[in-house]
Amino acid sequence: MSRYFAPTTAAEAAALLAEHGGARVVAGGTDLVVAARGGKHRMPEVLIAIHGATDLASLVENEDGVRLGALTSHAWIERSPLIGSHWSALADASALVGSPATRANGTLGGNLMNASPAMDTGAPLLVFEADVELLSLRGTRTVPVADLLAGAGRTTAEPDELLTSVRLPDLPPATGSAYVRLEHRRAMEIAVVGAAALVTLGDDGRVADCRVALSAAAPTCVRAREAEDLLRGLRPDGASFRDAAALATGAVQPITDVRASARYRRAMISVVVSRALAVAAARAAGTDIAVPANRNLPTVTAGSTG
Amino acid sequence: MKYPLNVRVNGVETSVDVEPHRSLLNVLREDIGLTGPKEGCDDSECGACMVLVDGRPVNSCSYLALQTDGREITTIEGVSEPSCPHSIQQALLEEGGVQCGFCTPGIVMSAKALLDANPSCDEDEVRLALGGNLCRCTGYQKIVRAVLRAAEQLQDRAGTTG
Ligand SMILES: Cc1cc2nc3c(=O)[nH]c(=O)nc-3n(C[C@H](O)[C@H](O)[C@H](O)COP(=O)(O)OP(=O)(O)OC[C@H]3O[C@@H](n4cnc5c(N)ncnc54)[C@H](O)[C@@H]3O)c2cc1C
Ligand code: FES
Ligand code: FES
Numbered sequence: 135m136s137r138y139f140a141p142t143t144a145a146e147a148a149a150l151l152a153e154h155g156g157a158r159v160v161a162g163g164t165d166l167v168v169a170a171r172g173g174k175h176r177m178p179e180v181l182i183a184i185h186g187a188t189d190l191a192s193l194v195e196n197e198d199g200v201r202l203g204a205l206t207s208h209a210w211i212e213r214s215p216l217i218g219s220h221w222s223a224l225a226d227a228s229a230l231v232g233s234p235a236t237r238a239n240g241t242l243g244g245n246l247m248n249a250s251p252a253m254d255t256g257a258p259l260l261v262f263e264a265d266v267e268l269l270s271l272r273g274t275r276t277v278p279v280a281d282l283l284a285g286a287g288r289t290t291a292e293p294d295e296l297l298t299s300v301r302l303p304d305l306p307p308a309t310g311s312a313y314v315r316l317e318h319r320r321a322m323e324i325a326v327v328g329a330a331a332l333v334t335l336g337d338d339g340r341v342a343d344c345r346v347a348l349s350a351a352a353p354t355c356v357r358a359r360e361a362e363d364l365l366r367g368l369r370p371d372g373a374s375f376r377d378a379a380a381l382a383t384g385a386v387q388p389i390t391d392v393r394a395s396a397r398y399r400r401a402m403i404s405v406v407v408s409r410a411l412a413v414a415a416a417r418a419a420g421t422d423i424a425v426p427a428n429r430n431l432p433t434v435t436a437g438s439t440g
Numbered sequence: 441m442k443y444p445l446n447v448r449v450n451g452v453e454t455s456v457d458v459e460p461h462r463s464l465l466n467v468l469r470e471d472i473g474l475t476g477p478k479e480g481c482d483d484s485e486c487g488a489c490m491v492l493v494d495g496r497p498v499n500s501c502s503y504l505a506l507q508t509d510g511r512e513i514t515t516i517e518g519v520s521e522p523s524c525p526h527s528i529q530q531a532l533l534e535e536g537g538v539q540c541g542f543c544t545p546g547i548v549m550s551a552k553a554l555l556d557a558n559p560s561c562d563e564d565e566v567r568l569a570l571g572g573n574l575c576r577c578t579g580y581q582k583i584v585r586a587v588l589r590a591a592e593q594l595q596d597r598a599g600t601t602g
Contacts, residue, residue: 135441138460138506160504168484168502170461177461183507209496233572234553235490235497321571322485 137180144269144298147184151294152271154180159296161185161205162239164232165248190243190298199303201267204243204296212237218425221302222417223258223311223330223410229426230254230315233322243297246282249289249354250324256283256355257330258313260347264302268295276301283354306343309334310417312427314410315349316402318393320429325350326394327402329382331410333370333418341365346378346411351386351403358382361407370415372408379407447508449474450518458505465489465500468515476516476545480574487573490546491515497553499572516545519552527590527597528552535586539577547573551587559594566591 137154141147151157157180160166170177184190184205191205200216208228211217218225231237231245231254245255246266259279266282268275268291277290279300284290291297305311315328328349336342344365346358361382368374388399413427424430442457449472456471465482468474468491480488482501489501492514520526525533528551532538537547547570554561554569561569566587575583 136460137441138443138504140506140509160507163503163507164484167463167504171463171502172483181460181504183504185507186510232484233487233497234550234569235487235499235572236484238496239498239503321568 135179136177138183139181140183140186142186142188144184144187144189144296147182147187147190148269148271148294148296150182151296154182155293156180157182159184159247161241161244162207164236164240165244165250184296192299194299197304199301201299201301202242203299204241206242206300208232208237208240208242208245209234211242212425217302220305221258221262221311222425222427223261223313223332223414224255224302225425226313226427227254227258227328227330230313230317230323230325230428236322242300246279246300247289247291247297249283249285249287251286251353251355252325252328252350253355254313254315254325254328254349257328257347257349258311259300259302260355260357261311261330261332261345262302262305263345264300266297267299267301268292269298270295274298280357286353305332306334308336308342308418310414310419312410312413312417312423314406314413314428314431316406317428324393327351327388327399327406329403329406329410331407331414333365333411333414335370335415335418339369341368341370341374341415344378344411344414346382346407348382348386348403348407351388351399353387356385358385358407360384365411370411370419372412375408375411375415376404378411379404382407443506445506445509447510448512450514460504460506462505463501464491464493464498464503464505464508464513467505468500468513474515474517478542478545480542480546484572485574486543487546487550487570488543490549490573492549492553495553495556497550497572514549514552516548519548526552527593528555528587531586531590531593532583535582535589537578537583537586543573543575543577547575547583551590554587555591555594559591559598561588561591563588 480486
């Protein structure tokens with residue numbers, strides 16, 4: 135007999151998860167309900183619908199960054215001037231998700247907990263070194279996104295843990311970020327491969343720090359640390375980006391599926407990485423490149439990586 | 441097990457009892473008798489089932505009916521009276537943006553969500569807003585023209601009353 139609960143607070147939701155083994159949380163339902171109706175998974179017997187838990191839809195700004203509630207929608211992120219200007223790669227990613235209806239209902243928490251290797255917010259959250267807060271009757275724990283993502287469709291959260299928020303740490307000055315994905319069409323698409331990049335420029339104009347992460351290239355979104363190491367200290371130009379991007383390919387084991395072959399994905403990773411790096415560096419230097427970067431690539435970038 | 445669902449549908453308070461797994465589309469069509477929203481794919485791909493929940497577009501085929509409890513739903517039936525079509529509907533007729541009509545209720549709802557939020561939209565914004573709506577007949581150009589035309593009319597009207 136299937137059961138349904140609609141808690142109005144996070145604490146109530148956590149208590150329900152503890153009480154009903156096998157219960158599943160549903161936020162926007164754009165993964166869970168769609169997969170169940172499509173026959174991919176069975177609809178869980180106990181559904182805990184958290185859309186009305188208003189304490190999961192808050193934004194808190196403090197000295198160590200911003201904390202976005204699990205229910206934060208892609209539509210909100212896409213339009214937020216705060217996220218767009220400080221954590222641009224996340225806004226670039228949310229703006230690409232599905233259709234306006236998908237973005238209005240799909241949540242950041244759901245995107246993370248669904249843990250698709252092709253999820254768009256994963257790579258941006260990795261380059262920000264974001265962490266999440268998980269709540270259960272045992273208390274609250276903080277887990278870096280890098281440790282949360284365990285495999286395709288798997289996280290390290292326990293079945294009774296509720297993701298309550300995602301923290302985006304503050305970034306140093308002269309930092310820019312971007313998320314770029316390769317897509318076959320402009321809407322209702324899932325990344326063929328995607329890359330997020332973060333670049334901090336030093337006083338000498340060189341790359342003082344950088345981070346790169348990939349989506350749809352491995353069983354989880356992953357950092358490409360060799361590419362990052364190479365780029366530090368170099369000039370932020372097309373040649374450096376291409377060299378770093380070539381190394382990013384080494385971080386991954388792409389698969390063949392309906393959207394692309396492993397070989398094609400491998401070849402395209404360096405393209406999206408150098409595009410993401412170019413946009414991140416341009417933003418770090420103060421150039422205004424509108425969200426989503428994917429649809430506003432500077433022509434010189436497109437040309438130099440083609 | 442059934443749970444009570446109390447919603448305001450097109451301005452009318454409505455109560456039905458539904459099972460947890462049932463979609464909003466299914467409940468609207470089978471229990472509430474509103475057959476304007478269509479089932480094209482039942483998989484969030486086509487947009488024929490689009491309705492507004494608290495003014496936001498939702499693929500009703502893939503949304504749990506119970507999650508709309510206490511909320512406000514607008515379907516195509518609530519957009520206008522047949523004798524007095526909405527500007528979007530009138531423009532679709534005038535531009536030839538309707539052929540078989542199956543996609544039309546969903547197109548109108550997506551367009552309404554856009555124009556309610558952003559009446560001064562441009563062509564790019566219209567195309568993005570309709571990104572989740574498939575049409576097998578028209579080739580989209582006439583639909584996009586119609587939405588832009590409706591936007592102009594709504595703005596003109598806003599101008600004269602404002
Ligand atoms: C047409 C379409 C297009 C899409 N396009 C994209 C795309 O381009 N890019 C992309 O990344 N995704 C895409 N998606 C997938 C989906 O929309 C996103 O992953 C979305 O962010 C999921 O959020 P949700 O709230 O709907 O999740 P739900 O479906 O409600 O939940 C997803 C999973 O997370 C769990 N969960 C949700 N919230 C919590 C929480 N707070 N704590 C613990 N567990 C939780 C659920 O139990 C479930 O397992 C698309 C989906 C559709 C239908
Ligand atoms: S029937 Fe809902 S999107 Fe196709
Ligand atoms: S008019 Fe036939 S599908 Fe659009």
